[in-house]
Amino acid sequence: xxxxxxxxxxxxxxxxxxxxxxxxxxxxxxxxxxxxxxxxxxxxxxxxxxxxxxxxxxxxxxxxxxxxxxxxxxxxxxxxxxxxxxxxxxxxxxxxxxxxxxxxxxxxxxxxxxxxxxxxxxxxxxxxxxxxxxxxxxxxxxxxxxxxxxxxxxxxxxxxxxxxxxxxxxxxxxxxxxxxxxxxxxxxxxxxxxxxxxxxxxxxxxxxxxxxxxxxxxxxxxxxxxxxxxxxxxxxxxxxxxxxxxxxxxxxxxxxxxxxxxxxxxxxxxxxxxxxxxxxxxxxxxxxxxxxxxxxxxxxxxxxxxxxxxxxxxxxxxxxxxxxxxxxxxxxxxxxxxxxxxxxxx
Amino acid sequence: xxxxxxxxxxxxxxxxxxxxxxxxxxxxxxxxxxxxxxxxxxxxxxxxxxxxxxxxxxxxxxxxxxxxxxxxxxxxxxxxxxxxxxxxxxxxxxxxxxxxxxxxxxxxxxxxxxxxxxxxxxxxxxxxxxxxxxxxxxxxxxxxxxxxxxxxxxxxxxxxxxxxxxxxxxxxxxxxxxxxxxxxxxxxxxxxxxxxxxxxxxxxxxxxxxxxxxxxxxxxxxxxxxxxxxxxxxxxxxxxxxxxxxxxxxxxxxxxxxxxxxxxxxxxxxxxxxxxxxxxxxxxxxxxxxxxxxxxxxxxxxxxxxxxxxxxxxxxxxxxxxxxxxxxxxxxxxxxxxxxxxxxxxxxxxxxxxxxxxxxxxxxxxxxxx
Numbered sequence: 001x002x003x004x005x006x007x008x009x010x011x012x013x014x015x016x017x018x019x020x021x022x023x024x025x026x027x028x029x030x031x032x033x034x035x036x037x038x039x040x041x042x043x044x045x046x047x048x049x050x051x052x053x054x055x056x057x058x059x060x061x062x063x064x065x066x067x068x069x070x071x072x073x074x075x076x077x078x079x080x081x082x083x084x085x086x087x088x089x090x091x092x093x094x095x096x097x098x099x100x101x102x103x104x105x106x107x108x109x110x111x112x113x114x115x116x117x118x119x120x121x122x123x124x125x126x127x128x129x130x131x132x133x134x135x136x137x138x139x140x141x142x143x144x145x146x147x148x149x150x151x152x153x154x155x156x157x158x159x160x161x162x163x164x165x166x167x168x169x170x171x172x173x174x175x176x177x178x179x180x181x182x183x184x185x186x187x188x189x190x191x192x193x194x195x196x197x198x199x200x201x202x203x204x205x206x207x208x209x210x211x212x213x214x215x216x217x218x219x220x221x222x223x224x225x226x227x228x229x230x231x232x233x234x235x236x237x238x239x240x241x242x243x244x245x246x247x248x249x250x251x252x253x254x255x256x257x258x259x260x261x262x263x264x265x266x267x268x269x270x271x272x273x274x275x276x277x278x279x280x281x282x283x284x285x286x287x288x289x290x291x292x293x294x295x296x297x298x299x300x301x302x303x304x305x306x307x308x309x310x311x312x313x314x315x316x317x318x319x320x321x322x323x324x325x326x327x328x329x330x331x332x333x334x335x336x337x338x339x340x341x342x343x344x345x346x
Numbered sequence: 347x348x349x350x351x352x353x354x355x356x357x358x359x360x361x362x363x364x365x366x367x368x369x370x371x372x373x374x375x376x377x378x379x380x381x382x383x384x385x386x387x388x389x390x391x392x393x394x395x396x397x398x399x400x401x402x403x404x405x406x407x408x409x410x411x412x413x414x415x416x417x418x419x420x421x422x423x424x425x426x427x428x429x430x431x432x433x434x435x436x437x438x439x440x441x442x443x444x445x446x447x448x449x450x451x452x453x454x455x456x457x458x459x460x461x462x463x464x465x466x467x468x469x470x471x472x473x474x475x476x477x478x479x480x481x482x483x484x485x486x487x488x489x490x491x492x493x494x495x496x497x498x499x500x501x502x503x504x505x506x507x508x509x510x511x512x513x514x515x516x517x518x519x520x521x522x523x524x525x526x527x528x529x530x531x532x533x534x535x536x537x538x539x540x541x542x543x544x545x546x547x548x549x550x551x552x553x554x555x556x557x558x559x560x561x562x563x564x565x566x567x568x569x570x571x572x573x574x575x576x577x578x579x580x581x582x583x584x585x586x587x588x589x590x591x592x593x594x595x596x597x598x599x600x601x602x603x604x605x606x607x608x609x610x611x612x613x614x615x616x617x618x619x620x621x622x623x624x625x626x627x628x629x630x631x632x633x634x635x636x637x638x639x640x641x642x643x644x645x646x647x648x649x650x651x652x653x654x655x656x657x658x659x660x661x662x663x664x665x666x667x668x669x670x671x672x673x674x675x676x677x678x679x680x681x682x683x684x685x686x687x688x689x690x691x692x693x694x695x696x697x698x699x700x701x702x703x704x705x706x707x708x709x710x711x712x713x714x715x716x
Binding site (some may be wrong): 028029034037039042043046047059062063066067073074076096099137139140188295320321322324 | 355356398441444445454457
């Protein structure tokens with residue numbers, strides 16, 4: 001309570017003048033507190049044979065949104081369990097039919113995959129529209145204004161170009177993806193603007209490939225030097241470690257890049273995740289999850305969330321008070337749930 | 347009484363420091379008053395209000411049906427207010443109360459663990475059995491195409507001489523005939539040869555049994571091939587590969603439901619899948635071994651051939667450290683799998699030899715004398 005009051009006070013004082021504040025993001029959740037919510041969710045999901053999972057999803061999301069603060073106010077998650085349940089049931093039925101048919105009838109399967117390819121941009125748009133529509137901050141909802149043609153380009157055509165260029169265009173592919181995603185997102189009626197340059201993407205990819213080759217050579221050298229296993233075994237293990245490391249580097253570098261390159265009116269963002277900090281959190285998390293046979297999972301999620309938010313800040317330029325809400329709209333949860341079961345990693 | 351918070355009109359992002367007060371308990375009327383100038387911002391009935399349920403210490407949102415919002419950290423205050431206004435309603439923050447109760451938490455942990463264990467150990471395998479053995483034959487026939495996919499991705503044509511292949515086929519034909527005559531046989535097994543990987547054998551859902559060239563070259567006595575063949579027949583008879591695919595699918599969907607949205611921790615989400623898969627796999631190997639031993643006993647083939655080939659295979663694996671494990675589903679992943687996977691999914695050869703000893707002592711009539 002005192003927290004909110006002091007937050008409010010600072011808010012009042014600064015809105016008078018043209019302010020230039022740096023407002024850090026903060027996650028106020030707590031591992032133990034979330035563990036309890038999580039385990040009760042799992043218990044109820046199990047005894048209701050999965051039905052409660054929709055309520056569980058809403059409670060989980062509300063916990064994470066509601067504890068993420070910037071400028072003294074938290075985010076809100078607005079989706080209702082029944083919409084999610086409906087979407088989820090349909091999505092699971094569709095997925096089961098899809099996998100069953102595609103597995104049993106390869107010809108039909110090929111057609112189904114083609115259909116899925118054309119449906120993917122639509123599902124992607126619907127999924128983001130649902131996520132954004134159900135996120136609000138200061139009682140103003142976010143929006144995602146998807147466009148099928150553009151989504152098709154970003155999800156199908158660009159990745160295809162990346163493939164036939166033997167990966168040389170992948171930095172472009174990712175840039176197009178981020179551009180589409182951020183530029184179509186709005187807070188109320190205000191669009192986000194994404195201004196990253198492709199050279200930043202090539203730089204990150206270049207460093208990534210460098211790390212990959214370096215670790216691979218180093219790892220294989222060490223393992224072969226120790227002579228504990230065959231060269232093939234060494235290659236697989238060194239490859240695995242290098243892969244994990246580079247994937248983590250990409251997560252860190254691209255998260256930073258996306259935040260730094262995004263603006264909302266005159267306001268900007270900054271993100272300063274470090275490879276060292278992130279790897280430390282991930283390794284500790286993995287270790288504790290294994291040791292506790294999975295019981296640390298919820299606390300791990302809190303820990304990574306705390307780390308990420310602690311590295312992100314909003315740079316206020318002018319007032320944060322004059323964003324205007326968009327028209328009411330409703331989006332079905334089906335697209336989001338389809339995206340989840342088919343693992344489009346939205 | 348009053349509750350301090352933050353008023354947002356739902357039109358702009360400008361928040362106003364405000365307090366919520368009860369006007370009339372009978373009428374269930376409430377008012378939101380600005381803290382800056384004590385002006386009334388909104389007067390409304392409880393029925394116009396949607397109060398979010400409490401979750402941890404996250405701020406509580408009170409949404410008016412006209413779009414305005416009052417947000418407060420005073421969770422206790424809101425609960426007190428609700429108890430006053432709806433004295434005979436269900437306890438406010440029921441879920442929150444449950445989530446703070448030590449007994450409820452402990453009960454949840456234990457029950458969930460037991461439940462997961464029961465589902466993994468009994469529920470999923472039984473469901474997979476049922477589906478596998480009740481699958482329409484139309485669907486089963488479609489598995490024929492597995493072979494084409496495997497030929498494209500993993501296998502190379504066999505380089506064994508036609509004579510050698512025919513010898514082995516002639517050797518095994520009587521056992522195939524004998525197998526078909528068993529009650530409840532669903533598929534006619536057909537033997538085929540491929541190369542392109544280390545010593546291994548496969549029983550595909552369509553009834554094809556594949557020996558790799560390396561396996562044929564590895565054995566020192568053809569009866570060792572008979573032992574492997576019976577092992578694969580055991581897989582086929584129990585529809586192991588089909589059941590395993592179905593189990594994988596069920597586990598994947600269940601994990602999605604239970605652990606749900608774990609964007610950042612997907613690797614952890616695969617741990618239960620992997621563990622379940624490993625235990626199923628070992629069970630299947632055990633079943634196939636048992637079938638092989640029974641058949642060998644019936645056919646009067648010395649069980650030492652089984653021991654020999656298991657030992658040979660395990661040595662082969664530790665020598666070359668690159669062999670694909672025995673499955674044809676999700677091919678992409680399999681190519682990279684190395685020894686550890688094999689060791690985890692198959693019982694170790696010592697364990698298997700012990701199993702043979704045990705089997706011998708139970709089944710052979712002259713066990714007592716020995």
